[in-house]
Amino acid sequence: xxxxxxxxxxxxxxGSDTLALANISFSVKEGxxxxxxxxxxxxxxxxxxCINRMIDASSGTITFDGVNVPTLNKRELRRLRxxxxxxxxxxxxxxxxxxxxxxxxxxxxFKSTVxxxxxxxxxxxxxxxxxxxxxxxxxxxMYKRCDQLSGGQxxxxxxxxxxxQNPKMLLCDEPIASLDPNASKIIMxxxxxxxxxxxxxxxxxxxxVEIALKYSxxxxxxxxxxxxxxxxxxxxxxxxxxxxxGSEAETLMIDVGDKDVGDKNAG
Amino acid sequence: xxxxxxxxxxxxxxxxxxxxILLLVTYGAMVITQFDAVKxxxxxxxxxxxxxxxxxxxxxxxxxxxxIWENLxxxxxxxxxxxxxxxxxxxxxxxxxxxxxxVNSFLGTFARGIATLFRNIDVAAWAMILLFSFGQSALTGYxxxxxxxxxxxxxxxxxxxxxxxxxxxxxxxxxxxxYPSIIIHSVIPSSIPQMISWLLFTFETNIRSATLVGILxxxxxxxSFDLYYKSLNYNAASxxxxxxxxxxxxxxxxSNYIRRVIL
Ligand SMILES: Nc1ncnc2c1ncn2[C@@H]1O[C@H](COP(=O)(O)OP(=O)(O)OP(=O)(O)O)[C@@H](O)[C@H]1O
Ligand SMILES: [Mg+2]
Numbered sequence: 001x002x003x004x005x006x007x008x009x010x011x012x013x014x015g016s017d018t019l020a021l022a023n024i025s026f027s028v029k030e031g032x033x034x035x036x037x038x039x040x041x042x043x044x045x046x047x048x049x050c051i052n053r054m055i056d057a058s059s060g061t062i063t064f065d066g067v068n069v070p071t072l073n074k075r076e077l078r079r080l081r082x083x084x085x086x087x088x089x090x091x092x093x094x095x096x097x098x099x100x101x102x103x104x105x106x107x108x109x110f111k112s113t114v115x116x117x118x119x120x121x122x123x124x125x126x127x128x129x130x131x132x133x134x135x136x137x138x139x140x141x142m143y144k145r146c147d148q149l150s151g152g153q154x155x156x157x158x159x160x161x162x163x164x165q166n167p168k169m170l171l172c173d174e175p176i177a178s179l180d181p182n183a184s185k186i187i188m189x190x191x192x193x194x195x196x197x198x199x200x201x202x203x204x205x206x207x208x209v210e211i212a213l214k215y216s217x218x219x220x221x222x223x224x225x226x227x228x229x230x231x232x233x234x235x236x237x238x239x240x241x242x243x244x245x246g247s248e249a250e251t252l253m254i255d256v257g258d259k260d261v262g263d264k265n266a267g
Numbered sequence: 268x269x270x271x272x273x274x275x276x277x278x279x280x281x282x283x284x285x286x287x288i289l290l291l292v293t294y295g296a297m298v299i300t301q302f303d304a305v306k307x308x309x310x311x312x313x314x315x316x317x318x319x320x321x322x323x324x325x326x327x328x329x330x331x332x333x334x335i336w337e338n339l340x341x342x343x344x345x346x347x348x349x350x351x352x353x354x355x356x357x358x359x360x361x362x363x364x365x366x367x368x369x370v371n372s373f374l375g376t377f378a379r380g381i382a383t384l385f386r387n388i389d390v391a392a393w394a395m396i397l398l399f400s401f402g403q404s405a406l407t408g409y410x411x412x413x414x415x416x417x418x419x420x421x422x423x424x425x426x427x428x429x430x431x432x433x434x435x436x437x438x439x440x441x442x443x444x445x446y447p448s449i450i451i452h453s454v455i456p457s458s459i460p461q462m463i464s465w466l467l468f469t470f471e472t473n474i475r476s477a478t479l480v481g482i483l484x485x486x487x488x489x490x491s492f493d494l495y496y497k498s499l500n501y502n503a504a505s506x507x508x509x510x511x512x513x514x515x516x517x518x519x520x521x522s523n524y525i526r527r528v529i530l
Contacts, residue, residue, distance in 0.1 A: 092435050110443075
């Protein structure tokens with residue numbers, strides 16, 4: 001299999017003194033489920049956002065599906081983004097709109113200016129939205145407003161919106177950090193299912209090491225903007241975890257549950 | 268770590284100094300303007316007595332009601348027109364000026380600068396400036412209200428956009444949606460209820476300001492009041508005040524109702 005995503009020597013400098021990413025290199029194969037783990041501030045979100053250029057990297061090359069991402073012009077960048085679905089910690093839905101409308105937003109990138117502005121969707125697109133919602137178990141919520149949903153349901157709407165793009169890859173930035181363990185499991189199972197049955201590549205930032213170990217084909221450990229681990233979850237040792245999380249690794253692993261609560265309060 | 272008691276001592280000291288300065292300034296102002304606090308307070312009952320004796324509408328005043336109503340309607344319509352037109356312009360400027368939706372930082376700074384300028388000049392100052400160009404006409408009042416509303420609404424809309432639609436704008440940008448699509452499908456639906464609420468607030472404020480501006484420009488209900496008051500027709504003047512109060516209550520009731528429905 002060929003690499004779908006190739007990240008090479010990517011650095012990102014914020015202002016003059018924050019080096020968020022320092023010469024990061026890795027590649028992701030088509031259909032792979034890859035987790036990025038690392039302590040807070042390691043640069044995980046920055047890394048993900050450099051891939052679809054929500055943030056512009058300072059240097060380095062990123063190749064996705066055969067195109068060189070940093071040199072794309074505006075129009076080409078929009079086309080690239082339609083091929084990459086993004087899922088957020090805080091779901092980032094338009095809360096006052098219905099589930100259906102939010103999911104259909106996944107098609108906006110394919111529209112001409114007029115059709116996009118007027119929100120004209122084809123029958124086939126609506127049909128696909130209905131199917132995706134039923135796969136995600138949201139058939140009954142289809143016409144509900146999103147501010148009436150639970151966190152787990154909102155995140156499934158977010159996944160639906162990304163899937164309606166028919167993407168080649170999903171970028172997930174801590175999709176379960178604001179959810180309780182039950183809802184987290186439902187979301188992770190959906191993502192795994194999407195990866196295995198639809199063949200969509202998944203690149204996911206996670207705070208919980210155990211979950212990363214359980215679901216991933218491969219784990220990338222990031223610390224202070226550098227890749228310090230890149231390999232299968234089976235081969236990961238305690239030393240590796242210490243290398244990623246520093247000396248606090250032990251407490252971190254025990255406190256996974258508590259951390260979840262902390263995140264919810266923070267958000 | 269020991270608690271730094273110095274820190275609290277310092278804060279208390281600063282508060283004391285501020286209170287002292289405030290008292291000093293108040294006293295100074297009273298001395299300079301020769302305002303006698305005791306006399307000011309004792310004159311209140313007298314004022315109330317005078318009000319009860321003279322400041323009520325009588326039959327004569329009620330005959331003037333159609334004229335008063337005509338002027339009141341003019342004031343209400345001018346306020347409404349100034350608010351809504353300002354709202355349309357403010358929406359455009361807010362989208363350009365908000366850090367979530369701005370096209371580039373130069374235009375963003377420009378839009379915010381314009382809004383700040385218009386907002387920080389008081390409505391009475393605008394009226395005086397505009398008197399030179401339009402003279403004593405309804406247009407002067409209209410533009411004065413429009414400018415201030417425009418500046419205020421731009422600022423309010425900008426904050427609404429940043430607060431309510433920041434995250435969904437990011438998501439739609441990530442799907443590859445075009446700029447107009449993002450504005451129409453994310454920014455507008457997220458912020459419209461709060462924007463309408465601000466618009467209603469501006470309308471209410473404008474009615475109040477319009478009355479005062481009307482005294483300056485000789486139009487609307489402010490003119491009616493000025494006319495009757497200066498011709499010592501206190502009964503009619505009191506009817507004007509009652510009419511203004513009633514319409515403000517009515518508008519406020521109405522806008523609270525609209526708010527309840529849309530929010
Ligand atoms: N917009 C920004 N401006 C300046 N510095 C930033 C910005 N965004 C992130 N940083 C800095 O870059 C570094 C990496 O941040 P990033 O958000 O990528 O970390 P993260 O690994 O996602 O952390 P977390 O797990 O807390 O989400 C941090 O030191 C952060 O302070
Ligand atoms: Mg992050």
